[in-house]
Amino acid sequence: MTAPIAITMGDASGVGPEILLRRFAAGLLPEDVVVYGDLAVLQHGAGLLGLSSDLAGLRVVDLGIVAASDHRPGVIDARSGAAAREYVLRATADALAGTVSAIVTLPMNKEATQLSDPAFVGHTELIAAACGVQRYSMMLTAGDLAVTHVSTHVSLAEAIERVRVQRVCEVIDLTHETLARFLARPRIAVCGLNPHAGEHGLFGREDIEEIIPAIESARAAGLEVSGPHPADTVFHQAVHQRRFDAIVCMYHDQGHTPMKLLAFESGVNVTIGLPIVRTSVDHGTAFDIAWQGIAFTESLQHALDWARRLSGGEG
DSSP: OOOEEEEEEOOOOHHHHHHHHHHHTOOOOOEEEEEEEOOOOOOOOHTTTOOOOOOOTTTTEEOOOGGHHHOOSSSOOHHHHHHHHHHHHHHHHHHTTTTEEEEEEEOHHHHHHHHOTTTTOHHHHHHHTTTTTSSSSSEETTTTTEESOOOSSHHHHHHHHHHHHHHHHHHHHHHHHHHHTTTTSSSEEEEEESSGGGTTTTTTTTTIIIIHHHHHHHHHOOEEEEEEEOHHHHHHHHHHHHHOSSEESSSSSHHHHHHHHTTTTTTTTESOOOOOOOESSSSOOOTTTTTTTTTOHHHHHHHHHHHHHHTSSOO
16 A cells, blocks of 8 residues: 655644645545644634534644644744644654655744744755755746756855856756656756846856856756756746746746746645655745635645655656
């Protein structure tokens, strides 16, 4: 029997557990999942949403951290932030042990988690550290298009410093390795860092000195890689002309902005380079609308589909 997919319920104050409960109540949550979180919060939250608090059909690994009396919808809370971190670490350990086949994470709130863990940056970095991995990247997907990043949660000044031949090579390789699981020959476009990909050095030397050598190295290894492409045209070429399967972006907003425009409600976040499969909904905790029954829920299904796709299921 195939191991189930783990879903970490995210910050109890946010929309993660709400989305989970509403999918379950509507009969839309697959049977091959197990939830990592706090059963007391799920039962209390079901009451808030006017749903049945009988969750007998929902498989839950109950960590018992947040009690119903401590559930504070829509509020930044240190206990909920710390608990969300523990759900992820427990699910990651079980994935490494083979108890679950993949992890799908629901949103954490960085500010809340940093109240107990000041070094916390995000899911991606937390899971990579738990896996003992330093070679990894964030991938966003929208339909058949994937976008990966040379850097993510750093300042723009630091992001520029991280554009180095070795790191660009690394992200190209990780992108190819991931897509090659289901594509015979992934077509990868690499963005330039500067406007117009530097305009032959007119707007900066990074594209010439750091990005082009990485592209040439990838081509020499037999990968189908092109660029550097100007960031203001490559997404049009990928989406409307279907020239590329993936785009390697140099920093967070270069990739996130167009992808969230393309697929805000259906985008999926994938951590690549891990020894386990991890996907996530591509939205935050949305405290302003949490537990009001109005958050869109389809994002969870898209994340589950990608988890199956990458772990060898149909997806």
